[in-house]
Amino acid sequence: xxxxxxxxxxxxxxxxxxxxxxxxxxxxxxxxxxxxxxxxxxxxxxxxxxxxxxxxxxxxxxxxxxxxxxxxxxxxxxxxxxxxxxxxxxxxxxxxxxxxxxxxxxxxxxxxxxxxxxxxxxxxxxxxxxxxxxxxxxxxxxxxxxxxxxxxxxxxxxxxxxxxxxxxxxxxxxxxxxxxxxxxxxxxxxxxxxxxxxxxxxxxxxxxxxxxxxxxxxxxxxxxxxxxxxxxxxxxxxxxxxxxxxxxxxxxxxxxxxxxxxxxxxxxxxxxxxxxxxxxxxxxxxxxxxxxxxxxxxxxxxxxxxxxxxxxxxxxxxxxxxxxxxxxxxxxxxxxxxxxxxxxxxxxxxxxxxxxxxxxxxxxxxxxxxxxxxxxxxxxxxxxxxxxxxxxxxxxxxxxxxxxxxxxxxxxxxxxxxxxxxxxxx
Amino acid sequence: xxxxxxxxxxxxxxxxxxxxxxxxxxxxxxxxxxxxxxxxxxxxxxxxxxxxxxxxxxxxxxxxxxxxxxxxxxxxxxxxxxxxxxxxxxxxxxxxxxxxxxxxxxxxxxxxxxxxxxxxxxxxxxxxxxxxxxxxxxxxxxxxxxxxxxxxxxxxxxxxxxxxxxxxxxxxxxxxxxxxxxxxxxxxxxxxxxxxxxxxxxxxxxxxxxxxxxxxxxxxxxxxxxxxxxxxxxxxxxxxxxxxxxxxxxxxxxxxxxxxxxxxxxxxxxxxxxxxxxxxxxxxxxxxxxxxxxxxxxxxxx
Numbered sequence: 001x002x003x004x005x006x007x008x009x010x011x012x013x014x015x016x017x018x019x020x021x022x023x024x025x026x027x028x029x030x031x032x033x034x035x036x037x038x039x040x041x042x043x044x045x046x047x048x049x050x051x052x053x054x055x056x057x058x059x060x061x062x063x064x065x066x067x068x069x070x071x072x073x074x075x076x077x078x079x080x081x082x083x084x085x086x087x088x089x090x091x092x093x094x095x096x097x098x099x100x101x102x103x104x105x106x107x108x109x110x111x112x113x114x115x116x117x118x119x120x121x122x123x124x125x126x127x128x129x130x131x132x133x134x135x136x137x138x139x140x141x142x143x144x145x146x147x148x149x150x151x152x153x154x155x156x157x158x159x160x161x162x163x164x165x166x167x168x169x170x171x172x173x174x175x176x177x178x179x180x181x182x183x184x185x186x187x188x189x190x191x192x193x194x195x196x197x198x199x200x201x202x203x204x205x206x207x208x209x210x211x212x213x214x215x216x217x218x219x220x221x222x223x224x225x226x227x228x229x230x231x232x233x234x235x236x237x238x239x240x241x242x243x244x245x246x247x248x249x250x251x252x253x254x255x256x257x258x259x260x261x262x263x264x265x266x267x268x269x270x271x272x273x274x275x276x277x278x279x280x281x282x283x284x285x286x287x288x289x290x291x292x293x294x295x296x297x298x299x300x301x302x303x304x305x306x307x308x309x310x311x312x313x314x315x316x317x318x319x320x321x322x323x324x325x326x327x328x329x330x331x332x333x334x335x336x337x338x339x340x341x342x343x344x345x346x347x348x349x350x351x352x353x354x355x356x357x358x359x360x361x362x363x364x365x366x367x368x369x370x371x372x373x374x375x376x377x378x379x380x381x382x383x384x385x386x387x388x389x390x391x392x393x394x395x396x397x398x399x400x401x402x403x404x405x406x407x408x409x410x411x412x413x414x415x416x417x418x419x420x421x422x423x424x425x426x
Numbered sequence: 427x428x429x430x431x432x433x434x435x436x437x438x439x440x441x442x443x444x445x446x447x448x449x450x451x452x453x454x455x456x457x458x459x460x461x462x463x464x465x466x467x468x469x470x471x472x473x474x475x476x477x478x479x480x481x482x483x484x485x486x487x488x489x490x491x492x493x494x495x496x497x498x499x500x501x502x503x504x505x506x507x508x509x510x511x512x513x514x515x516x517x518x519x520x521x522x523x524x525x526x527x528x529x530x531x532x533x534x535x536x537x538x539x540x541x542x543x544x545x546x547x548x549x550x551x552x553x554x555x556x557x558x559x560x561x562x563x564x565x566x567x568x569x570x571x572x573x574x575x576x577x578x579x580x581x582x583x584x585x586x587x588x589x590x591x592x593x594x595x596x597x598x599x600x601x602x603x604x605x606x607x608x609x610x611x612x613x614x615x616x617x618x619x620x621x622x623x624x625x626x627x628x629x630x631x632x633x634x635x636x637x638x639x640x641x642x643x644x645x646x647x648x649x650x651x652x653x654x655x656x657x658x659x660x661x662x663x664x665x666x667x668x669x670x671x672x673x674x675x676x677x678x679x680x681x682x683x684x685x686x687x688x689x690x691x692x693x694x695x696x697x698x699x700x701x702x703x704x705x706x707x708x709x710x711x712x713x714x715x716x717x718x719x720x721x722x723x724x725x726x727x728x
Contacts, residue, residue, distance in 0.1 A: 187697075187698055214692075214697045215697045215698050216697060217700070217701060219657040221647045221649075221654075221657075221658075222439075222442075222443050222646075222647065224439040224442070224443075224689075225436055225439050225440070225688070225689045225692040225693050225697075226692055226693075226697050228432065228435045228436055228439055228572075228693070229432070229436070229692070229693050232428065232432040232435075245554045245649060245651075248554075248556070248648075248649060249647055249648075249649060252648060253647075255565075256564075256565055256574055257435070257439075257565065257572055258565045258567070258572045274556075275554060275556055275649065276556060277555075277556025277557075277558065277648070278556070278558060278559065279556065279559060279648065
């Protein structure tokens, strides 16, 4: 009896392993079937590395959903240079070791381009190896600054967290015409503190007066003291770079202590309206930056959002959008290079000039994107797209925002001239 | 001149935070004073009170009652709910341990705290829920001084609660019984006090205070989640120890001192250092006067 049980268990386990091994690379089979029509059946093997199980799997799954969607779209429309894309997906469980093993497996399977990894730590490890063999690597979502510094074949699609601070400082100066700004951030959180520091640096560079730079602890719920201090200095706008639950408390208290100006934030604000409940009016006319806007009427974004919803019956996240864009950036680079040769693709990738769901972007010398950021406005309990901002604040090729972008430019000119006037007066 | 107004506003901010700490600390000190038990689940009673209030508000507003009545009824309902919870906790978790070392009871209190947090997380998820604004938090300006109704009511309520408790413990029969039980439970029983009823009553009052604190806390900081009580409970416990645990006016004083120190440190020294300064003061006070600011130095009886 015991023996029989052991045998059954062993069989079940073995079946489980086979099942797991199979699921790792099944995603490629659909495109294989379609590739019969492509010339010579030569598929382009693209690797994707993401946590599909484990504690950070939520990010991996949503990113890979975006990647798969783009690959299927491209294959249905005739592929890249007439060749079908074969997507090889490896689950790295959010672990550095699994990520490295997964990368090596992808290389031995004949991968010519890597889209991944998703989270920063495994991504950094994989980038170190990829830098050695020169395989083009594009991470949709890894935000650690060090990732792209590993080698000149490593690129990323998302902007870095501090970039949002710079953009919002520029937005305050150019679009809102602010003269005095302040910031309050969570001292124990890299995201919050990083954005706050870059906001202050950019604001000073733009000639704004930073009248308050305060911090609070991770467990605090009372911010009135810092807010009273900031308010006494009379800022036009205050930046609160934190996640939505904290932001709900902070913005509420800012109004309670009598601050009437505009409040700004980063992508952590997404969800603040739910946390505020019936108090949503406290953030009326406040702004935050985001990778893209899900309600954007721009055709490209709307197609993406609708397509994603019908495929996966849920709303796409910023991760999905970044994964989706990464595939099209790769496609553009391969078509420009006219081959899948590493050196040629990298050369073309460096010269990327692409407009996608997450806005218009080019790469800087590190392989980090110089891209537009969606600045969203909250009004009457709803979120609307206000402006697509680029780092230079100059023109923007995102069609939906062309009008507001030009008004931003006008505002920046006005601000510049009034600044000149005031400095002349001084 | 502006600096003066800012200073006054900062004092008001400190008093508001302090009055919440004071309300919570009163509950700690009440239970400790009578039963000599540090009820670490007290912070979580606040959380339970907050959820009770959260669910009773839409019900009462739906019944079309006027705002003032809603506020009073919300507080009354939460107080009743929390008092029952406090009595039940005492009966189930603490009473069987009444003769055992105080460490066992302390550990049980921590277990009750974790149990409540996890139970509410499973029931209502860990996401914060917005608390409806039943008391207007709109700024009230008196000249350049800014305050709001929540702040004024919280400060007033904590003072009323303190005076009420002090009178209750010092002047009523039940209060006398409580003091007798705290002095010597066995002897009190011989004199005709029902110590079980007395201790239950103590927990009911302590937990009821947690419910009052919960409603005021949520009006000032309108987010409710299963972990909201832990840090608040810790700070209030420190306030109770600072003022002299077991001494009712001490809890009040401790709460206000901590609130004001926090506020003024953030305002005039650095917002990075607030907690360090608060805990630093606690260490200094305990070194100089281990029984707390209002504590009496009682020699060990031989």
